[in-house]
Amino acid sequence: MHYASIVMLIVEAFSLFTQQSLPACKPVLTPEWVVEIVERYDIGCVPEPFRIDKVPKYMKAPIYIYYQLENYYQNHRRYVKSRSDKQLLHGQNEHGISSCQPVEVNNDRPIIPCGLIAWSLFNDTFTFIRNRAELKVNRKNIAWKSDREHKFGKNVYPFNFQNGTLIGGGKLNPTIPLSDQEDLIVWMRTSALPSFRKLYGRIEKDLDVDDVVVVHLMNNYNTYSFGGKKKLVLSTTSWLGGKNDFLGLAYVFIGSSSVTIAVVFTLLHLLSPRH
Numbered sequence: 001m002h003y004a005s006i007v008m009l010i011v012e013a014f015s016l017f018t019q020q021s022l023p024a025c026k027p028v029l030t031p032e033w034v035v036e037i038v039e040r041y042d043i044g045c046v047p048e049p050f051r052i053d054k055v056p057k058y059m060k061a062p063i064y065i066y067y068q069l070e071n072y073y074q075n076h077r078r079y080v081k082s083r084s085d086k087q088l089l090h091g092q093n094e095h096g097i098s099s100c101q102p103v104e105v106n107n108d109r110p111i112i113p114c115g116l117i118a119w120s121l122f123n124d125t126f127t128f129i130r131n132r133a134e135l136k137v138n139r140k141n142i143a144w145k146s147d148r149e150h151k152f153g154k155n156v157y158p159f160n161f162q163n164g165t166l167i168g169g170g171k172l173n174p175t176i177p178l179s180d181q182e183d184l185i186v187w188m189r190t191s192a193l194p195s196f197r198k199l200y201g202r203i204e205k206d207l208d209v210d211d212v213v214v215v216h217l218m219n220n221y222n223t224y225s226f227g228g229k230k231k232l233v234l235s236t237t238s239w240l241g242g243k244n245d246f247l248g249l250a251y252v253f254i255g256s257s258s259v260t261i262a263v264v265f266t267l268l269h270l271l272s273p274r275h
Contacts, residue, residue, distance in 0.1 A: 035059045035236045038068070041217060042230040049129075052213040052234070059207040059236050065137060066197040067124060070229040074117075074190040082116035083188070088178060091156040103168075112159040113178065113188075119162070121187050123170030126232065127216040128203065135213070137201040143185035152178040152185055169221060197233060207234075 035057045041050055073079070084097045091112060097104045100114035111119075128135040158172040158181070172181055179185075186198050207213070215232065223230055 037234040038231055039215075039233075040229060040231045041215070042219060042223060049214050049216045052215065055207045055209060055211040055213070058209055059234070061202075061204050061206050062138075063203040063205075063207060064233075064235050064237065065126065065200040065203065066233040066235065067122060067200050068195070068197045068229075068231040068233050069122075069223065070195040070231070071226065072191075072196070072223070072228050073194050074196065075192050075194075079116050080190055083118065084114055085151065088113055088156065088188075089151060089153045091153055106160050106164045109160050111161055111163075112156065113161065113172075113184065116168075117188055117190060118184060119168035121168070121170040121172075121184060122198070123218075123220045124230065125218045125220075126200065129214040129216065130207070130211055135203050135205060138204055139182065139201040141182075142199045142201060143182040144189070147185050147189065148179050148182070152181070154179045203234075 037052055037055070039050065039052060082100055082103065084092065084100050086092045086096050087100075087110075093110060097110055097114045100111070100116075103111060103116055103119045104114045105111060126137070128137065154177050156178045157176070158174045158178070161174070162168070162171045170183065172184060191198075213234075217232075219230075221230065
């Protein structure tokens with residue numbers, strides 16, 4: 001009798017298996033975890049406040065605000081070299097800023113921070129309105145902690161900055177040390193590609209579906225002379241990070257290249273094997 005019961009259990013289990021009715025965990029995956037809104041705002045020289053007409057999906061705070069520049073080569077050799085890391089950290093005098101050419105001194109006095117990168121600091125500003133109420137933007141902790149603590153001095157203050165006849169970009173508060181000038185710190189981490197995004201701040205409130213957001217902006221930064229583009233990006237993140245196609249494309253390219261090289265070497269080995 002005991003043997004017969006075991007046989008019946010085996011038959012029943014096999015039947016459940018073959019009928020695909022065994023208990024199972026089946027997660028329901030959403031089609032997209034990261035919500036992103038991208039709007040170009042530099043079509044006109046001085047645009048009126050523009051509307052993000054409707055938020056397409058619920059966006060859970062924090063919502064990250066980025067400015068995106070295109071056709072902007074921060075990786076140009078002369079541009080990348082035009083800075084002084086010693087000055088940024090220690091406030092070196094004019095004898096340690098030769099690498100900052102052509103923006104190292106003004107009226108025979110050193111410039112802090114010197115160099116083309118700092119001089120061309122991005123200076124567009126954004127204000128967000130929803131239902132006639134301003135959405136507060138948190139602009140703290142937008143730079144890497146390692147940069148704030150180890151690359152920009154706590155006792156180094158802007159000096160003689162943007163005082164020349166030609167102004168490149170934003171100005172800096174001379175009473176705030178460089179370690180707290182997070183806009184500058186974000187900008188000084190140069191991009192390797194001509195199209196890039198940099199963090200502007202965070203909105204700490206959720207945005208609901210069909211919310212209308214009005215953006216008041218100051219279109220200060222001149223990208224028209226070299227055919228650049230400026231875009232505003234609102235994005236959420238998931239546990240995998242934000243939306244970025246570069247890593248996926250890089251994996252596809254490297255994988256395809258590896259397969260191609262493997263096939264070529266296999267054919268070479270078959271055609272002329274080593275003795």
